[in-house]
Amino acid sequence: MNAPSTIDLARLSAMDRAHAALVLKGVRDAMLSGERPRVLPRPVIGDSWGRMILRGVDPDRDVRSRLLSEEELEERRRASPLREILPVLRDALVSVADAAQHIVVVSDADGRVLWREGSAAVLRKADSLGFEPGADWSEEVVGTNGIGTPLVVRRPVQVFSAEHFVQTHHSWTCAGAPVTDPRDGRLLGVVDVSGPLRTIHPATLALVDSVAKLGEARLRDRHVTALDRLRAVAAPVLARLDGRALAVDVHGWTAAVT
Template sequence: MDAETVTDAPTALHLASDPAAQFEVLQQVRDATLSGAHAQFSPRPVISESWQRSLAAHIDPDDFRPPIVYAPDEVADVRDAHPLHAVLPTLRDLLGSIADESRHVMIVTDAEGTILWREGPANLCSQADPVGLCEGTGWSERAIGTNAMGTALAVDAPVQIYSAEHLVKTYHGWTCAAAPIHDPDTGDLLGAIDVSGLLDTLHPATVSLVNATAQLAESHLRRRMEWLDGQLLTKNMPHLARLRGEPGALLTPTGRVIAADRLGRLPKRVAVDADRVLLDDGREAHVEPLPEGYLLRLRTTTATRRPTLELSFLGDNPAAVMNGRALPLTLRRAEILALLALHPAGLTAEQLALQLYGDDGNPTTVRAEIHRLRGQLGGDVMRAKPYQLRVEVEADFLRVRLALNSGDVAAAVEACPAPLLSRSDAPAIRAEREQLVAAVRTAVIGHPDPDVLWTFAQSETGRDDVEVFEHLTRRLPADDPRRAVASARLEWLLGED
């Protein structure tokens, strides 16, 4: 609800006129209302209701004592840890210059109405300090009565408070506009953004600007949340893969579902305050904490579980896990498994020989190697004519391809720290390795986010790439400490040439 639209009093209709005249009208309305006398005009509903809440909290209309919630030496640590710290540059860009140019201060509070940031002209800040309009003080309605910050948080809507609409008389010389900011993950209030000025300096349209800024801040937080979801998904997908066919889901630290496998219909959020939860359809699920987030799983009977083969083949040391059991691998057997994973429809002995050895490949050699490999895996895991894996395959190199195909470049980079089977000389593996690296590199260089480029530059495939570091030195901001690192690395790479 937009609180500013809830008005039917003549007073509200004339607030854009002479501020001094309106101050007298508003003061008469306030004094008459508080004394129980008849007023010529009624206060706006949002103001009347706020006054009632404030008086019920025993706020003295003729005195002021904004509580000091945080001492000056505590404020910095509190705001560094606050979620709105991430959007402060956005708020400054939109409101900071306006505040400086039009004799306003920009204020950001937490969800309790405590001021964490206040920025504006020095002369106005010096007038705000004596009345407690400064960092560390509490401005909820229950702490200091009707004011834009506290009332916006109380009604969860943008509000503009004019002069004598403040319950406490001390603030009748001030006019302010504020809007709440919400957490895009939980929907909870994070705090409020406020612009405050002296009686004759704040335009009635300011509340619309403040509200638009709050919405932009929420949009920024949502994009950041989605980026963090992608990072979390990349880190935790192996946990979901290791369920070996059991229904499961990955949850954020707040219980929001970001990935699910064979779970059917799921709520968007799951309670994570216990190790077992009951889903909406009556199914019982187990919640297991991960280093970041949670794994939700529904256990099924052994007979219904699908066997899973996990392949970690990016790098020098290939590893395979079959239903939780590590398999000893030679490089040649890793190559065979990689090729069969890349060709789910299967390959003949002749095709495998060509892809492993080139034109000189011998199908008999391949058959002997596969015979030993089937002994390790179990006869029902691989069929012949053609050779084909009959299990669910979870492979790191396949996840990279999947991320690229879905357009998630950041996830692809996170999932690709090294080339496929780095020590392999098999023609087909070498071709797949080069194509995968080239695809990731092309996607990264064309991606607008320098963080993605930086992540690629730290990988085995990107750390010696001159062009990557040239792009980094151009894209990273001058004040980003990574730019100096990238410049030094580029200089060293060029020196090596």
């Protein structure tokens, strides 16, 4: 017997959306029941489903965490380095997402939704799914999705319809890419483009990933500028000291040395 093939997202996106969703639902149902599916889920999705089963996430129940209060949300927004690159993310994604009936969502490293913008109709749909500012969209809370799964695997992930572990999210498609701090490699969060399943496009993931990398480059540029400013202040001071000395920033990067 030939081994089953793996789902090809590009081929799925070329299908009628309802048929593609039905194919994925069949794969998910077979995997959850322990049967041998005719087509295997993509590895990143199958691995995520495995994590959800081990953690006891209910595939048929829409579980939502407590929303952050306005004060908690604002505190996280102020503390997030992603705040510095919001203009970059907006300029690159919001107009495109709005035209394509998508929304742009930015989360922190815990999976908490910090910001979102885009189509008003899609924002209302997102509200009905609990995909709103302050919500927790980590994998362990809402299952496989375009926020929580990229946070776990630390690479871009697109999730379409029944690739979402929880059934109530099957009308949704999302593509998310992690953003890391170029100063220390710390995971900062995810930039995600989401919308109704009819809006799936295989190029969305590449777009989101490129914008996430653009944001990282902007953070890197800002860091270099900050180091230059520190060097300008520290170098004359170090020059007056006897012996070896150096000046480093709060992230441990050397700005000046004698």
